[in-house]
Amino acid sequence: MNLSRTARATLWAALAGGLAVIYVPLLVVLLNSFNADRTFGWPPTGFTLRWWAAAWNSTGVRDALWTSVQAGLGATAIALVLGTMVAFAVQRYSFFGRDAVSLLIILPIALPGIVTGIALNNAFRTVLEPFGVGLGMFTVVVGHATFCVVTVYNNVLARLRRLGASVEEASADLGADAFTTFRLVTFPMMRSALLAGGLLAFALSFDEIIVTTFTAGAGVKTLPLWIFENLFRPNQAPVVNVVAAALIVLSVVPIYLAQRLSGGGASAR
Amino acid sequence: MTRALRRRLAAFLHRHAGVRLSLLLSAPMLWLGVAYLGALAALFLSALWSTDTFTGDLVKEVTWANFQELLTAEVYRTITLRSVGVAAAVTLIDLVIAFPMAFAMAKLASPRAQRWLVIAVLTPLWASYLVKAYAWRVLLSSDGVLGWGYGLTATVITLSYLWLPYMILPIYAGLERLPNSLLEAAGDLGARGWRTFRTVVWPLAFPAVIAGSIFTFSLSLGDYITVKIVGGRSQLIGNVVYDNIGAAGNLPFAAAVATVPVVIMLVYLAAVRRTGALENL
Numbered sequence: 001m002n003l004s005r006t007a008r009a010t011l012w013a014a015l016a017g018g019l020a021v022i023y024v025p026l027l028v029v030l031l032n033s034f035n036a037d038r039t040f041g042w043p044p045t046g047f048t049l050r051w052w053a054a055a056w057n058s059t060g061v062r063d064a065l066w067t068s069v070q071a072g073l074g075a076t077a078i079a080l081v082l083g084t085m086v087a088f089a090v091q092r093y094s095f096f097g098r099d100a101v102s103l104l105i106i107l108p109i110a111l112p113g114i115v116t117g118i119a120l121n122n123a124f125r126t127v128l129e130p131f132g133v134g135l136g137m138f139t140v141v142v143g144h145a146t147f148c149v150v151t152v153y154n155n156v157l158a159r160l161r162r163l164g165a166s167v168e169e170a171s172a173d174l175g176a177d178a179f180t181t182f183r184l185v186t187f188p189m190m191r192s193a194l195l196a197g198g199l200l201a202f203a204l205s206f207d208e209i210i211v212t213t214f215t216a217g218a219g220v221k222t223l224p225l226w227i228f229e230n231l232f233r234p235n236q237a238p239v240v241n242v243v244a245a246a247l248i249v250l251s252v253v254p255i256y257l258a259q260r261l262s263g264g265g266a267s268a269r
Numbered sequence: 270m271t272r273a274l275r276r277r278l279a280a281f282l283h284r285h286a287g288v289r290l291s292l293l294l295s296a297p298m299l300w301l302g303v304a305y306l307g308a309l310a311a312l313f314l315s316a317l318w319s320t321d322t323f324t325g326d327l328v329k330e331v332t333w334a335n336f337q338e339l340l341t342a343e344v345y346r347t348i349t350l351r352s353v354g355v356a357a358a359v360t361l362i363d364l365v366i367a368f369p370m371a372f373a374m375a376k377l378a379s380p381r382a383q384r385w386l387v388i389a390v391l392t393p394l395w396a397s398y399l400v401k402a403y404a405w406r407v408l409l410s411s412d413g414v415l416g417w418g419y420g421l422t423a424t425v426i427t428l429s430y431l432w433l434p435y436m437i438l439p440i441y442a443g444l445e446r447l448p449n450s451l452l453e454a455a456g457d458l459g460a461r462g463w464r465t466f467r468t469v470v471w472p473l474a475f476p477a478v479i480a481g482s483i484f485t486f487s488l489s490l491g492d493y494i495t496v497k498i499v500g501g502r503s504q505l506i507g508n509v510v511y512d513n514i515g516a517a518g519n520l521p522f523a524a525a526v527a528t529v530p531v532v533i534m535l536v537y538l539a540a541v542r543r544t545g546a547l548e549n550l
Contacts (some may be wrong), residue, residue, distance in 0.1 A: 082296060099295070116309075119312040228399060
């Protein structure tokens, strides 16, 4: 392509500038977590590890983290089962309404979070409350699982598409019944897709705040809810900032794992 | 399960594809098809109800009053237009930033560098939404690094930042699929950079651009958290829904307001369906 030297330089500069815009705000949060000044005066006057210690010892942070992990694991487990079942149905069978089914799976993340949030809130309160089940961990897990199914579904569907059915047919020809084939042939071949999908589901749940706001009730506080609640309290600012910095550092982990699992490729949400 | 029973069950399943399919679809469809769709339907039906002004109880009689108020009251029209304006501005800003970035990634970088650049763009997607909005709250605060203060502009900046990777990745994927030979052919026929862009690159990358815009537009349209964090006193559609369900306890009106972003998105999706963008998602 005959791009002029200036055009090339401009494009490279745009790329570098864009990446800088993406990373500088995150770096500022990281630096501020060591900023000795309570109100993050800029430039920092001194460096301290005090806030990291304060965050580590904060029971609010610890409880919220544990709640988020529980909710994430619950939602991921349900999403793994439901997502795999739909992916098999859509990929291996052709039936009336198949396109509608795949649209239905995407719907919970395609609609604005607040719509899903208030719809579930309304349903839980009308259907569950008469049975004495209030808003709490159970409803958070149900809400999260609803929009996490799509990540597992996408990963398993892509894997099944690539595999084809011939290996399973071979297994059946060799005399294995449906259960044995699933245990010895299908499942091992899907394992990394399930891991990748589960990882995405967990990350999605771990980060979610809008649906959580409407399904959590009074007693349950996930980490995003804790951050949002303390964001506007000036005396909590340093601890909030440390939690934010820690989450930025932690966000590298799933990227690393996803890279190892899929061997590259842009498997975004 | 005994061995014989298991074998008979497996054989039965093997013979009856319909039963296998129904079993596979049963739980997911009960969850998403019945429970989730049911909840959505109930929500939008309740938009046709009202609440008693004195007791705050639901009055389950069909009325179009909520939608009437939504359409006639000046304040809701302003907020709707403002929300659409914010979503459009965010989409436009992201497009202007993302396109050159995606082009440099797809067409100028070496394959090795490409892999790393994709990771570099993908990594911030995993950083928490709240953390990123918070980062801009710190940057924009009056004694922060930038110190521009909060408001609608701050909201547009922060939302553009949040959804930028959602614009870069589809455009990158679209440009990567575009064969280099086409660009070379355009060059051989005498087209310079700008003309190649206008007549070859842009038309072919357009579905990818639309795919990206679906993300940036819909994510901005439904947002109410970022506005609370950096928006100062500004209000978007999401805030109206939130305030009506929380403080006011007026579910029917909240439901009616919630239909607005859904309808706008459906119109948008219908409008862009012909570009083939939906297959690019």
